[in-house]
Structures are given as structure tokens and as C-alpha cells.
Amino acid sequence: MSKPKAVVLVSGGLDSTTVLAMAQQQGFDCYTISFDYGQRHRAELNSAANIAKVMGALSHKVISLDLRAIGGSALTDDSLDVPETETKEGDIPITYVPARNTVFMSIALGWAEVLGAQDIFVGVNAVDYSGYPDCRPEYIEAFEAMANLATRAGVEGNRLTIHAPLMKMGKDDIVQWGTANGVDYSLTVSCYQANDEGRACGKCDSCRLRRDGFIQAGLQDPTRYQ
Amino acid sequence: MSKPKAVVLVSGGLDSTTVLAMAQQQGFDCYTISFDYGQRHRAELNSAANIAKVMGALSHKVISLDLRAIGGSALTDDSLDVPETETKEGDIPITYVPARNTVFMSIALGWAEVLGAQDIFVGVNAVDYSGYPDCRPEYIEAFEAMANLATRAGVEGNRLTIHAPLMKMGKDDIVQWGTANGVDYSLTVSCYQANDEGRACGKCDSCRLRRDGFIQAGLQDPTRYQ
Numbered sequence: 128m129s130k131p132k133a134v135v136l137v138s139g140g141l142d143s144t145t146v147l148a149m150a151q152q153q154g155f156d157c158y159t160i161s162f163d164y165g166q167r168h169r170a171e172l173n174s175a176a177n178i179a180k181v182m183g184a185l186s187h188k189v190i191s192l193d194l195r196a197i198g199g200s201a202l203t204d205d206s207l208d209v210p211e212t213e214t215k216e217g218d219i220p221i222t223y224v225p226a227r228n229t230v231f232m233s234i235a236l237g238w239a240e241v242l243g244a245q246d247i248f249v250g251v252n253a254v255d256y257s258g259y260p261d262c263r264p265e266y267i268e269a270f271e272a273m274a275n276l277a278t279r280a281g282v283e284g285n286r287l288t289i290h291a292p293l294m295k296m297g298k299d300d301i302v303q304w305g306t307a308n309g310v311d312y313s314l315t316v317s318c319y320q321a322n323d324e325g326r327a328c329g330k331c332d333s334c335r336l337r338r339d340g341f342i343q344a345g346l347q348d349p350t351r352y353q
Numbered sequence: 354m355s356k357p358k359a360v361v362l363v364s365g366g367l368d369s370t371t372v373l374a375m376a377q378q379q380g381f382d383c384y385t386i387s388f389d390y391g392q393r394h395r396a397e398l399n400s401a402a403n404i405a406k407v408m409g410a411l412s413h414k415v416i417s418l419d420l421r422a423i424g425g426s427a428l429t430d431d432s433l434d435v436p437e438t439e440t441k442e443g444d445i446p447i448t449y450v451p452a453r454n455t456v457f458m459s460i461a462l463g464w465a466e467v468l469g470a471q472d473i474f475v476g477v478n479a480v481d482y483s484g485y486p487d488c489r490p491e492y493i494e495a496f497e498a499m500a501n502l503a504t505r506a507g508v509e510g511n512r513l514t515i516h517a518p519l520m521k522m523g524k525d526d527i528v529q530w531g532t533a534n535g536v537d538y539s540l541t542v543s544c545y546q547a548n549d550e551g552r553a554c555g556k557c558d559s560c561r562l563r564r565d566g567f568i569q570a571g572l573q574d575p576t577r578y579q
Contacts, residue, residue, distance in 0.1 A: 192418045197464040226463030229503045233459045237452030238423040261503045269499035276492040277455045 130156040132244035133290075134235045135184070137161055139174030140317045141337055142250035142293055145305040147182055149292050150248045152308065158242060159184040160235050164227070165195035170325035174316040181314065190234055194224060228261035232270055232289070239287065240278045247274075248290045254297050267291045298340025306346055313349040326353040356382040358470035359516075360461045361410070363387055365400030366543045367563055368476035368519055371531040373408055375518050376474045378534065384468060385410040386461050390453070391421035396551035400542040407540065416460055420450060454487040458496055458515070465513070466504045473500075474516045480523050493517045524566025532572055539575040552579040 133155035137143045150157050161175040172189060179187035228251060235247050251262045260266065271289040278287065293301055305312060317337045318327035327334050329352045341348035359381035363369045376383050385405040387398055398415060405413035454477060461473050477488045486492065497515040504513065519527055531538060543563045544553035553560050555578045567574035 188422055190419060190422050192460075193416060194460075194463070196414055196416050197460070197467050224463075225466035225505070226459055226503060229459040229462060229499070230456065233452055233455040234418075234420075234423070236455060237420070237450075240451035241423050260505060263502065266499070266502040269495070269502045273455070273492070273495035273499045276489065276495045277452060277487045279451070279486060 130154055131246065132156050132158060132185075132239075132242050133246040133248055134158050134160060134239045134242065134244050135248040136231055136235055136250065137175045137179060137184075137187075138250070139171035139176075139178060139315060140250070140333075141298075141305075141312055141315045141340075142252060142301060142317075143175075144178050144182075144312070144315045145301050145310055146248050146250040146290075146292060147178070147184070148305060148308055148310045150246075150290070151182070155246060155248075157182075157184050157248075158238065158244065159187045160231075160238060161187070161189045162231055162234070163189050163191045164224075164230075165193055168321050168323070170318075170321040170323060171316050174314060174325055178314050181311070188238065192230070192234070194227065194230070197225065226261070228259075228266075229270065232274075236274050236278065236287070245285050246288050246290060248292070250293050251291050252293045252301075253295060264291070264294055267294070297343070298336050299343035302340045302346055303344045306344075311349075313351065317350075322353055324351075326351050328353060356380055357472065358382050358384060358411075358465075358468050359472040359474055360384050360386060360465045360468065360470050361474040362457055362461055362476065363401045363405060363410075363413075364476070365397035365402075365404060365541060366476070366559075367524075367531075367538055367541045367566075368478060368527060368543075369401075370404050370408075370538070370541045371527050371536055372474050372476040372516075372518060373404070373410070374531060374534055374536045376472075376516070377408070381472060381474075383408075383410050383474075384464065384470065385413045386457075386464060387413070387415045388457055388460070389415050389417045390450075391419055394547050394549070396544075396547040396549060397542050400540060400551055404540050407537070414464065418456070418460070420453065420456070423451065452487070454485075454492075455496065458500075462500050462504065462513070471511050472514050472516060474518070476519050477517050478519045478527075479521060490517070490520055493520070523569070524562050525569035528566045528572055529570045532570075537575075539577065543576075548579055550577075552577050554579060 133150050135147045135150050135157045137159045159179040253262050274287050316325045317333045319331040319333050320328050327350050359376050361373045361376050361383045363385045387401040479488050493515055500513050542551045543559045545557040545559050546554050553576050
């Protein structure tokens with residue numbers, strides 16, 4: 128019997144790579160999708176493609192989409208700097224890209240429909256990204272409800288599920304699970320401003336969270352820093 | 354006092370052009386958005402840009418997005434033909450593009466967030482497109498609920514509204530309203546396979562619906578046919 132198909136959003140980072148391993152462990156044939164949306168560096172796209180290959184995704188797609196045309200984030204607007212100090216509790220960070228998760232999951236939804244997949248995996252996390260509105264559990268639930276009305280699946284009685292297995296995990300729990308399950312984190316790039324070789328700055332919010340995760344988990348940090 | 358801002362999805366077709374006129378009549382400053390998603394012809398994009406200019410949109414954006422990468426529709430896959438006979442009642446037509454409305458509205462949502470707009474107008478219609486899952490009122494309601502959790506607006510207590518004013522209107526009612534309110538339908542292109550000059554085939558589902566609308570409304574059809 129063939130395995131069920133799942134679409135997995137991969138960014139080349141630590142979280143989504145862990146999610147890919149989780150989806151595979153749950154018995155899915157995984158189809159990975161990345162987005163070339165005008166982000167600051169190509170290293171994460173290269174990393175995502177490499178991870179998809181190494182981990183045996185059945186197909187890996189890179190979708191081009193110009194989010195720079197709408198701007199509004201330090202990640203998609205060169206006139207805004209990526210902050211190197213921590214964002215104040217309760218504030219939405221400037222690295223938040225308006226509606227990014229919604230746009231990416233919508234495109235993944237389209238591909239899932241074409242593939243006949245009823246499962247989409249995404250690495251959103253409410254613990255580390257408490258300031259991002261589109262990383263909350265109630266948001267994922269609302270997206271799933273919408274997705275079930277948006278597509279053929281809804282009409283034909285098949286149920287679409289959005290899996291966000293990292294939602295309530297701390298970075299230390301994530302790297303602990305991944306390390307125990309064979310994820311090679313040296314392949315992943317989390318930094319908001321990595322260089323062309325995928326080496327991390329070690330200063331941005333994303334680098335800080337990642338480094339602290341390995342420290343708290345008591346694991347060696349395999350990140351390649353600049 | 355400045356007018357409130359609205360983002361209006363425009364395709365260059367009859368429906369979305371009518372919606373733009375409705376949004377303006379409701380007192381909104383309109384920001385129009387179109388998508389270059391790998392559709393069969395450029396005529397609709399040219400038409401949309403022209404309409405935005407003629408009707409005084411404050412800004413018009415064309416977002417590039419390669420939906421051909423996922424395929425699955427006669428509109429985005431050249432190996433599938435646009436049918437020239439009517440789709441059977443209850444079937445989802447092959448011209449349905451998986452998750453297209455969701456993807457487009459998600460990007461419009463991102464722009465609305467950048468602009469600080471709390472209103473998005475879209476020309477979806479449940480009467481003519483009963484076979485498209487993402488043209489149903491319950492879908493639009495679910496999208497609005499999701500949108501209010503996805504963005505800054507939701508966090509900061511401003512409410513986002515998705516307006517789908519054509520939802521329950523027949524094509525005849527739409528062209529009647531537009532004609533009475535000064536919409537120049539000769540600028541619009543509805544055909545799924547228009548030629549480079551924007552001339553319509555007169556045979557596809559979309560042409561049929563449009564022509565019947567003018568006939569039923571007892572209005573002269575300004576469509577430029579091939």
C-alpha cells in the first residue's frame with residue numbers, strides 16, 4: 128500500500144527541517160515546498176533544496192513570489208535593518224513579514240490539492256514567535272477551517288489537516304527531538320542575514336533563539352557561524 | 354478627513370471592475386492588485402492596469418507568482434484545454450485553479466496590512482461559479498475569520514473585513530448596476546483565452562456567462578469579440 132502524501136513547508140531552517148523528519152516518521156511521503164519571496168539571502172533556499180534531497184523528499188518545489196512588492200518587513204525591505212537587540216515583549220518584531228505564513232500555506236494548499244494530499248506540515252511555533260500573529264494555535268485552526276472550505280477536498284468530503292507539531296515546543300525540546308531522531312542540523316540555516324555560504328551572524332533574534340536552544344538542551348551547537 | 358483605504362483585487366474582468374466601482378462609491382480610497390500567475394494571456398493584466406488608471410486607483414500593484422509550478426488547471430497548464438462546452442452541474446470545472454482565490458486574497462491581506470487598510474474587496478460570485486469551492490459565502494467568512502487572526506489588525510483590535518459584494522448577484526444584475534453607475538465595460542476582458550488585443554473568443558464559459566448577462570439585462574454588449 129502506498130503511503131499517504133503530505134506537503135511540508137521547508138525554509139532550510141532548524142524548525143521546518145525537524146517538521147520534515149516528524150512527517151516522515153508519521154509515515155507520510157513528503158513533498159517539500161520553499162519560497163523565493165525576495166528574502167535577504169539565498170543561503171536558506173540552497174539549504175532547503177539540499178535538505179529535501181538528503182532527507183528523501185519525493186519532490187521539492189521552489190515557488191517564486193515577489194513579496195518585496197508589498198514590503199513592510201526588515202526581511203523584504205532593504206531600507207529596514209534586521210535588529211540585533213531583542214524585541215520588546217508584546218511587540219510585533221520588524222522581521223515579521225505581513226501575511227507571510229498565510230501566503231505560503233495557501234500556495235502549499237494549492238499544491239496539496241493538485242497532488243491529492245490531505246496533510247500539510249508547517250513549522251510555526253508559538254513559543255519563540257509569540258510576537259508573530261500568524262504563529263498562534265488559533266490562527267492555524269482558523270486556516271484549517273478556511274482550507275477545508277477553499278478546496279475540492281472540502282467539497283468532496285475529504286478532510287484537510289494542517290499539522291503544526293512544533294507549536295508548543297521550546298527550541299531546546301525541538302533540537303532534542305531532532306538530534307535523537309537523526310536530523311543533521313549542520314545542514315540548516317536559521318540566521319536572518321546568513322552569508323552566501325550559509326554561515327550565521329550569531330546576533331539576530333533567530334540566531335539567539337537557536338543558540339540558546341542547543342545550550343538549554345545540553346547539546347553541541349553544530350551551527351556554522353561567520 | 355482622509356478616506357479609509359481598501360485593497361481591491363482586480364483581474365481586468367467585468368466582475369472585479371464592478372467591485373472597484375462599488376468600493377469607490379462606498380467612500381474608499383482604492384489600492385488595486387493584480388496577479389501575474391502564469392495565466393494564458395496578458396490581455397487581462399493590461400486591462401487591469403488600464404482600468405486602475407482610468408478609474409483613479411491610488412496605486413496599482415502587479416504581483417508575480419508562478420502558479421504554473423503547481424499546475425492543475427486548464428488556466429495554468431498548457432497541456433489542459435479550456436473547454437468550449439458547458440461544465441456539468443455539480444462538477445468542479447477544469448478552469449478552477451487550486452487555491453487561487455486563497456493565494457490572491459492572502460497576498461492582498463499582506464498589502465492591506467502594510468497600507469493599514471482594514472477592507473479588502475473581491476469579486477467572487479457564488480451564482481456563476483457554483484462549481485468553484487472558493488467562491489462560496491461560507492468560504493469568504495472563513496477567510497475573514499482567519500485573516501483577523503493572521504495579522505497585526507487582529508492583535509491590535511482593528512477588524513478586517515472581506516467584502517464580496519457580488520456574491521449573490523446574477524451577471525445581469527452586475528452589469529445593470531455597473532452600467533447605471535458609469536462602469537465602462539468595453540475596457541474589461543473576461544475571456545479565458547482572449548487574444549493579445551484583449552478580444553474575446555465568445556465560446557468559453559466565461560464569455561458565455563458575460564454575453565448572457567448583457568442579454569438578460571437588456572443592455573448592449575460592449576465586448577470586443579475576435
